[in-house]
Amino acid sequence: MLTVGQLKELFMTWVKEVMKEASVESSRSESNVRYIYGIAGIAREFNVSYATAHKMKEGVLRPAVIQNGRKIMVDVDMAHDILRRQTGKTDK
16 A cells, blocks of 8 residues: 555656656657647548547557547657558658
């Protein structure tokens, strides 16, 4: 069993690690990142059904997805790069 203080310390350590990882992964400037929002945005961007977009979000596009509660954001460039590598296409 943890005390409240120990739990708080553990949580703050975890938050600091997550923030550090996020800053390392973000090599691009935030202003240059283009996002699509929600499952519907994925479906429109990749011209797939809602069900397929949901599967993509949970699967292959996972590294490009940022989700906070119900809010879903997808880094468009990263998502296209992931799919390009998956399919083996080299052209844009």
